Amino acid sequence: MGERIQERTRGRKWMKIRARILDRDPVCVRCLEQDRTSLSVIVDHVVPLDHGGTDADDNLRGLCLDCHDAVTRDQFGYRERRAFGPDGLPVDGWS
Incomplete structure (x- = not known):
């Protein structure tokens, strides 16, 4: 992280x-760019x-x-969490 100014x-x-x-x-600015409509609920810092x-x-x-x-995931390098089913196995098709 950089120094906060x-x-x-x-x-x-x-x-x-x-x-x-x-x-x-x-309306969400990013959704509008993709011809979608979603209500803005969060103020984001570009x-x-x-x-x-x-x-x-x-x-x-x-x-x-x-x-x-x-x-936020993109800006800070976070990866999306893997989803797991009730059997404990990933639900993304991995077996």
């Missing part, structure tokens, strides 16, 4: 920013604070939960 905004100040961004982006981003409006966007999870 801006501290995370919290409390009432963040709630005002969040409301403004979700009002601006009521460039994460940990990577030098800020809370400026042009660095914030509204995303649905699925898109936010995917973006």
Whole structure:
């Protein structure tokens, strides 16, 4: 992780920013790019604070939960967790 330049905004100040961004982006920005429609429920930093981003409006966007999870995995190098069935075997076709 890079050095954080801006501290995370919290409390009432963040709630005002969040409301403004979700009002601006009521539909998930990434879903719209793929001709889908999903309600924005999370304000995402395009460039994460940990990577030098800020809370400026042009660095914030509204995303649905699925898109936010995917973006976060990509930005921070997380792998998607493997799903397992009740028998304890992976459900992705592995046998």
